[in-house]
Amino acid sequence: MKALIQPTESCYDLIADDLANNGYCVLPQLLPAALNLALHRRVTHLDEDDFQRAGIGRELGFQLNSTVRRDETRWLNPKHVTDAAYMDAMATFRLAINRRLFMGLFDYESHYAHYAPGAFYKKHLDAFKGQSNRVLSTVLYLNPEWHVNDGGQLLIYAPDSNTILQTVNPNFGTFVIFLSEQFPHEVVKAQRDRYSVTGWFRLHDPLQAPAI
Numbered sequence: 251m252k253a254l255i256q257p258t259e260s261c262y263d264l265i266a267d268d269l270a271n272n273g274y275c276v277l278p279q280l281l282p283a284a285l286n287l288a289l290h291r292r293v294t295h296l297d298e299d300d301f302q303r304a305g306i307g308r309e310l311g312f313q314l315n316s317t318v319r320r321d322e323t324r325w326l327n328p329k330h331v332t333d334a335a336y337m338d339a340m341a342t343f344r345l346a347i348n349r350r351l352f353m354g355l356f357d358y359e360s361h362y363a364h365y366a367p368g369a370f371y372k373k374h375l376d377a378f379k380g381q382s383n384r385v386l387s388t389v390l391y392l393n394p395e396w397h398v399n400d401g402g403q404l405l406i407y408a409p410d411s412n413t414i415l416q417t418v419n420p421n422f423g424t425f426v427i428f429l430s431e432q433f434p435h436e437v438v439k440a441q442r443d444r445y446s447v448t449g450w451f452r453l454h455d456p457l458q459a460p461a462i
């Protein structure tokens with residue numbers, strides 16, 4: 251499917267301003283409703299077997315640690331029409347931000363996430379300086395009719411502190427963007443199934459084989 255209405259240039263201007271001034275940005279809506287609906291349909295119809303218990307670290311450092319996080323994830327599949335439409339929208343986003351902020355964002359990786367009731371993700375950073383090429387994190391929430399007492403809020407902390415800058419309810423269509431190395435964040439325990447797409451824009455890693 252092709253996304254019906256892409257975000258406007260002035261919408262990207264606002265996002266770029268927010269990122270330049272604050273390092274993060276919370277949008278109640280970014281992508282076309284039809285794309286959000288298709289993603290919601292897809293994530294809620296994925297089989298339990300399609301999901302993997304999420305771990306911490308990548309490759310050799312990968313470990314399961316259920317005291318830190320209890321969500322399940324599944325990488326998007328570029329061959330699936332809905333996943334491809336989302337990746338397309340993120341490619342447009344990447345170019346729009348590069349044009350405005352010269353961040354040199356090179357590519358994007360993303361997965362669906364499911365937090366079953368009781369699942370959480372303790373305070374963490376998505377990237378450590380010099381150890382990762384992830385620079386900008388994104389989260390798209392896919393939960394119709396989320397209520398405050400359903401829990402599952404994303405807490406965004408000020409860099410190097412315990413001050414909460416923003417509490418985000420994982421409402422359907424809400425899109426969050428933040429600098430991966432700067433903002434510690436956590437997911438409060440969810441009281442019902444919570445669905446999202448999480449992704450990371452990355453810098454080019456010369457040690458990694460070129461994408462084919």
Ligand SMILES: O=C(O)CCC(=O)C(=O)O
Nearest residue numbers: 371376389404437446448
């Ligand atoms: O789902 C969220 O609100 C954040 C998820 C997250 O922090 C992560 O997957 O690294």
Ligand SMILES: [Fe+2]
Nearest residue numbers: 374375376435
């Ligand atoms: Fe995170």
